[in-house]
Amino acid sequence: MRSDPTYRFVGRPYRKPAEMRISDCGIEIDRPRVDAIVRSLQSLRMGTSFVEYKGCGFWSWDGYLEHVLFLLAEAIGPSPQEPWLDDVRDDWRQQSFGAFTGSIDPNLDEYVTSENRQQVILKLIDEVSARDDLTHEAAATLEFLRRLLVGEIMTDAASPLDYMVTGEHPYVWWVGRNAELKGD
Numbered sequence: 001m002r003s004d005p006t007y008r009f010v011g012r013p014y015r016k017p018a019e020m021r022i023s024d025c026g027i028e029i030d031r032p033r034v035d036a037i038v039r040s041l042q043s044l045r046m047g048t049s050f051v052e053y054k055g056c057g058f059w060s061w062d063g064y065l066e067h068v069l070f071l072l073a074e075a076i077g078p079s080p081q082e083p084w085l086d087d088v089r090d091d092w093r094q095q096s097f098g099a100f101t102g103s104i105d106p107n108l109d110e111y112v113t114s115e116n117r118q119q120v121i122l123k124l125i126d127e128v129s130a131r132d133d134l135t136h137e138a139a140a141t142l143e144f145l146r147r148l149l150v151g152e153i154m155t156d157a158a159s160p161l162d163y164m165v166t167g168e169h170p171y172v173w174w175v176g177r178n179a180e181l182k183g184d
Helices: 031-043 062-076 084-095 115-129 136-149 172-182
Strands: 006-009 012-015 048-053 056-061
Touching: 048 062, 048 136, 056 062, 056 136, 062 084, 062 115, 062 136, 062 172, 084 115, 115 136
Parallel strands: none
Antiparallel strands: 006 012, 048 056
16 A cells, blocks of 8 residues: 555546645635535534424434424514413524434423413414425425324334435525524
8 A cells, every 4th residue: 555645547646535635726716615515515414303292203304304493483483472482482493503413302292281282383383384485395394293293193213214204405495594504
């Protein structure tokens, strides 16, 4: 094995990509823009979380779940009529910021403790689901959430994974939201 980083390819020396410098290419680049793209691509390595209510639930890609929780928190608004919704809004907003990879938990068992609360959350889901600008992935995740709350989803974390929402990646809402949060 050679110890120097220069190799031959079609008769010309070159460096392995990891050792290559931008100046080697003779190309001018916008370094902050490249750094932002790299951060975005690195952050796409995202997990999945199990959304649970009364022992049942579904798996969701975190980006879709973050989007749904953001929209639901937004729908609750700054001054909800039900005081417990302040906690729900704050918790869901915090979890929509991308800091809980693989462990997003809407805490449904903690917040949806009565028929009245269930109806309030279902009404929020209906309100957000009616938006014209909703992505397919967010709409499908909201539908899973609605079905879970009304007892139509009976799977648990160990059930076969044949229902997960899929879509194009990178997920446009998620990339844009993270760029906003990072100030890019």
